[in-house]
Amino acid sequence: MIPGQFEYARPANLDEVLRILKDREGEAKLLSGGYSLIPFIKLRLAQPALLVDLRDVTGLADIAETDDHLSIGAKATHRRIHEAPIVRDRYPLLHDVTALIGDPQVRNWGTIGGSVAHADPASDWPAVLIATNATIVCRSQTGERTIAARDFFVDTFQTAIEPTEVLTEIRVPRRPRGAGGAYEKLERKVGDFATVGVAAVVRLDPDGRITTAGVALTGVAETPFASTDAEAILAGQAPSDEIFRQAGAAAGAQSRPAGDVRGPVEYKRAMAAELTLRALRRATERALANA
Amino acid sequence: MTTQHITVTVNGEAHEADVEARLLLVHLLRDDLGLTGTHVGCDTSNCGACTVHIDGESAKSCTMFAVQADGREIKTIEGMADGAILHPLQQAFWDQHGLQCGFCTPGMIMQAAWLLADNPDPSEEEIRWGISGNLCRCTGYVNIVKAIQQAAGDMAAAADVQTAGAAPVAAG
Numbered sequence: 001m002i003p004g005q006f007e008y009a010r011p012a013n014l015d016e017v018l019r020i021l022k023d024r025e026g027e028a029k030l031l032s033g034g035y036s037l038i039p040f041i042k043l044r045l046a047q048p049a050l051l052v053d054l055r056d057v058t059g060l061a062d063i064a065e066t067d068d069h070l071s072i073g074a075k076a077t078h079r080r081i082h083e084a085p086i087v088r089d090r091y092p093l094l095h096d097v098t099a100l101i102g103d104p105q106v107r108n109w110g111t112i113g114g115s116v117a118h119a120d121p122a123s124d125w126p127a128v129l130i131a132t133n134a135t136i137v138c139r140s141q142t143g144e145r146t147i148a149a150r151d152f153f154v155d156t157f158q159t160a161i162e163p164t165e166v167l168t169e170i171r172v173p174r175r176p177r178g179a180g181g182a183y184e185k186l187e188r189k190v191g192d193f194a195t196v197g198v199a200a201v202v203r204l205d206p207d208g209r210i211t212t213a214g215v216a217l218t219g220v221a222e223t224p225f226a227s228t229d230a231e232a233i234l235a236g237q238a239p240s241d242e243i244f245r246q247a248g249a250a251a252g253a254q255s256r257p258a259g260d261v262r263g264p265v266e267y268k269r270a271m272a273a274e275l276t277l278r279a280l281r282r283a284t285e286r287a288l289a290n291a
Numbered sequence: 292m293t294t295q296h297i298t299v300t301v302n303g304e305a306h307e308a309d310v311e312a313r314l315l316l317v318h319l320l321r322d323d324l325g326l327t328g329t330h331v332g333c334d335t336s337n338c339g340a341c342t343v344h345i346d347g348e349s350a351k352s353c354t355m356f357a358v359q360a361d362g363r364e365i366k367t368i369e370g371m372a373d374g375a376i377l378h379p380l381q382q383a384f385w386d387q388h389g390l391q392c393g394f395c396t397p398g399m400i401m402q403a404a405w406l407l408a409d410n411p412d413p414s415e416e417e418i419r420w421g422i423s424g425n426l427c428r429c430t431g432y433v434n435i436v437k438a439i440q441q442a443a444g445d446m447a448a449a450a451d452v453q454t455a456g457a458a459p460v461a462a463g
Contacts, residue, residue, distance in 0.1 A: 010358075103424025190423045
């Protein structure tokens with residue numbers, strides 16, 4: 001497939017990128033790894049007049065823990081995140097998800113910022129960012145703003161990013177003692193988009209009760225979403241398979257899947273419930289190990 | 292139509308070209324440089340037949356614009372053999388019959404080479420995960436995995452010989 005024509009710019013720094021986005025408001029798309037955008041352009045699902053290559057923009061790929069969050073630069077590739085010692089040692093949920101996105105070649109080049117900004121309704125990162133209550137940082141010429149992941153994914157392939165903004169950073173809240181997370185993905189074959197993906201985060205108090213839980217699903221609605229019903233069922237409860245099953249049933253009921261080649265509606269709801277149960281089990285094991 | 296001037300090093304040789312921004316890297320390699328060993332399979336970044344190395348990292352060249360490769364080092368299947376001497380992976384695919392129709396083979400070998408550079412002694416499971424972005428519709432993968440295992444052993448043995456050969460010199 002030969003892509004349609006577009007102009008190409010490779011600005012030297014972020015200020016230059018922001019100036020172009022302002023001057024050509026609504027006409028430009030940002031290019032990073034390209035593993036989401038290029039297939040879209042080839043399929044004519046996106047036909048930008050101008051591609052702005054972020055390759056020369058430095059300082060957007062760092063991974064570091066601050067006092068209150070793990071900061072991940074938008075240009076960090078899935079592989080770099082997966083291999084970062086801080087992620088491997090302290091954020092098993094992020095370590096899980098970065099092993100399951102696409103395939104090795106995609107993970108070598110695909111970036112967290114590109115994946116999040118693309119907002120595929122079956123992509124993996126959004127569920128993780130929603131479950132962890134992450135925030136997404138965007139810059140424009142007028143300054144920086146943060147958007148809660150829960151408010152970010154507006155609709156299928158639509159986010160809260162303005163055309164004049166660049167997604168620069170993801171901030172995942174620092175993992176406290178007694179907290180654990182896990183990501184469970186059902187896929188038809190390795191490397192596929194999720195039929196259903198569930199990210200779960202469980203935080204336990206010293207008595208072993210769940211203080212708060214985050215449960216988010218991908219692949220089973222027009223956009224990844226938090227199962228607020230499942231989260232409400234879990235809050236204040238002692239962890240058990242019984243309560244996890246109730247939360248899973250709630251997550252399945254809150255799903256709005258479309259029947260397609262990956263399965264009919266009923267099947268996807270059942271899998272949403274089952275994967276929620278499994279993700280909660282594993283998140284709880286990790287929370288207990290981190291007490 | 293505007294074009295971009297790019298310089299790419301392919302298998303050690305520098306090339307300059309004026310390309311449309313929409314030109315895919317795989318088409319630069321095949322159509323402009325005549326390196327037809329890199330295959331176009333699915334054209335949707337699923338099958339991995341177009342896998343090459345860019346600055347040492349494996350990539351699917353159907354999902355990258357040629358302009359993105361400007362200033363970078365590219366290695367394709369044509370850059371693997373040393374004259375008439377096959378690369379250990381090429382020899383191992385031959386020895387183990389790690390192919391039937393051969394269409395996926397260049398991409399499979401390039402991905403395996405990246406895998407072994409990253410992890411010289413992979414388990415069978417690590418090999419299977421490592422080539423999970425490369426599809427073969429003929430072999431069922433069994434002989435491909437055997438070939439990569441053979442190459443890993445051959446490459447480790449060759450490295451040992453080099454080290455052993457170098458030792459007296461270093462000692463002397």
